[in-house]
Structure formats: C-alpha cells, structure tokens
Amino acid sequence: MSLVVNGDAESGPGGTAEPVRSVPGWRILQGAPAVVDYGLGGGYPAPDDPGPAARGRRFFAGGNSPRTALVQDIALPRRGPTGRPAVDAGRVRYAVTAWLGGYAAQEDGARLSAEFRDADGTPLALSVLGPATAAERGGRTALVEHTATAAVPPGARGVRLLLVFTRGGGTSNDGYADGISLTLRGARS
Template sequence: MIKHTLALAFMALSLGAQAQATLGTNLIINGDAESGVAGWTGFDGYSMFQSVDYGSNWVLPTQPGPANRGSKMFTGLAAQAAGFQTIALGALAGQSLHYDLSGYLGGWAAQGDNALLYVSFLDTLGNEIGSASIGPVTPADRNNQTGLFLRTASGVLPVGTTSLQFSLSMERMGGGDNDGYADSLSFVVSSVPEGSTLAYALAGLSLLGGLAARRRA
C-alpha cells in the first residue's frame, strides 16, 4: 500500500485552506470527479490521479457503483497516484462535532489495484491529532468484480481540531493501468447532542481497535 500518511509530510502546503466548513454539507470539494480534478492538489513526487468517464475502459454504467454516479469517476495514472485538499473548520472549531465519512471505492476484476481516502484532523499548528479512513476495497471484498463499493466511517472530531485534510490515493498492484477507483466522496459534520460525546468516543475507539486487529491479521 502507498504510505497514506505521506500527507503529514506536506502539511505546510495545505494550511492555506480552501473554504470554511458548514454543518450538514459535504466538505470535500469535487468529491464526485465531475469537475475533473479541480479542488485537489498533487503531492510532490507522486502522480496526480485523473477524472475519467464511466465506460468500457474503466467501470461500465451497469457495473457496481453509486446510484447517482454522474458521468465521471477518479482513477490513477502512474503506479502511485495521490492528491489532497484542506478545509478550515472556522467558526465550527471548538464545537463538539460528529462526522460521517463515505465514498465508493473499488478496482478492476481480480487485480489488487486499490484506492484509499484518508482524513487528517489537524490542530492550529498543522499537527495531526487524529484521523479516519475508508478503503482499500480488495479483490476479495469485490468478489473479483469490477466496480465501486460503498465504504463508511463515523466518529467525533478530536478536541482541538481546527482544519481537515483529505488525501485520496491509488496504487497499482498489477496490469498496465492504475485501476484504483473512487467516486462520491463525502465528509459531513453535525453537532453532537449534549451528553453524547462519551458514547461516540467509545464507539470510535472500538472501531479503531477492530481495524487494527484486521490489519494485524
């Protein structure tokens, strides 16, 4: 897998956030690839991913994917492709916030090419104080079927989070093309009901523990 924490090496580049966050809206700019790669910035030393049309070269409109998929999706170019974007929480910083992260990720047939969406929770100095991620979707997860499949994660933003960095990466594991696929990427924040913060935090710790166990396995 790509070292998805590569985002941390470029924090200084990303602190000029693109927009201010609002509750109940998707904070990922152009998460559906319909505007090409607008809103995304490439990492030094890595190829940028690309926006392509659904069709015979990638994923057919009839193959698994978002119900309202539009006409385009993201896929890789070189063997490793990655890009990022950052958003400031602005007036929301300091509030207790719940997040819902989701996206459709996938690949081609039995090849291991894959995509991962990683979110860094940053403090005022640009230090990562927490993270969330979805993916990768393996060939076994897809039953060797070409397409994109929904993945989700949720939790509470760590205290002290002032901005978010979204890093999307694809890796080629076989074949000539980088067939890591992504579409309909979303990150939405909402206010945490009073008294619910501890319950959300415990649920998040349980989820992270399960993910760690799966990685060790």
C-alpha cells in the same frame, strides 16, 4: 452538506483514460490521475457496474502511475452548530465516505484518509478508508462504499484528505474512487 470540493470528479478536465494535469479542489502530490467517464469501455466501470446509485458521469482513477496521490485541505467551520466552540466541547461528529474500487480480480486499489489537525497542523485523529480488495468486490469491476464516523477531536481546525491510488500489477493504475464526502453534525444539547 459535504465539505469536500469536487468529491465526485465532475469538475475540470477529463472524461477519458488519459492523465490530467489538474483536478479542481485537489492538489496532485504524486503520479498522474485520470478522471474517467463511466462506460468509457476498456474494462473501466460501466454505469450498471456496482457503485454509487446517484453517480454522476465520472470517477477518479489512478492513471498510469504506480502510485498516484491527491490531497485536499479543508478548514472546519468557525461558528454555528459545528463550529470551533462545539468542536472543542466534543459536540461535533463527522462522517467520511468514499466509494472505492478496482478492476476485476486485480488488486489495484484506492485508499482515502481523513486526518484532523489543530491550528498548527499537528495531527489529532485519523480515519482510513479502503482499499476495496478484489475479494470485497467479488472479483468484479466495482466501487464499494466505505464509511467512518466518530467525534471530531477537540482542538481540530482542519482536515487533510489524502486519496492514494496504488497499482498492484499491469500497466494501468486501476484504483477507482467516487462520491467522496465529509459531513459534520452537531450533537443535540
């Protein structure tokens, strides 16, 4: 089960290309994101464009700011097969996944980073996904799956997710993201 809150953009206001003032589960650091319905028109991804097979009705977009950034801080479990003792013994692996994309041949894009931190907030490890370039998307409006897996670093107590949308040209920030997930798996003894 994913530890990310609202990684699928289904909660809260939105549905249009208009910027939103809040995104449940995320804190807006910069810019003005949009939460857009698939099939809205105007060049936004349609339900039949490449993207997650199990997509909901909405996705994140960069809005109209040159750079938009959202952050989510996640506490790692204290107990259980993926809890602190297992993390400190090096027995927990993580997978971070995001569907990232953009519009046609434009280079607007989205990038997701997952930074593992200790109890004091000191960074211990970093995974960066994306952006999905126009070449990777085949010059199409599409979202492409990006995944990173590794061991959770011993001493990690939390993860900071940073979702950044960057406009490469035009007036709209057509970086897109959906299906953001962070899962943990304990190693078998």
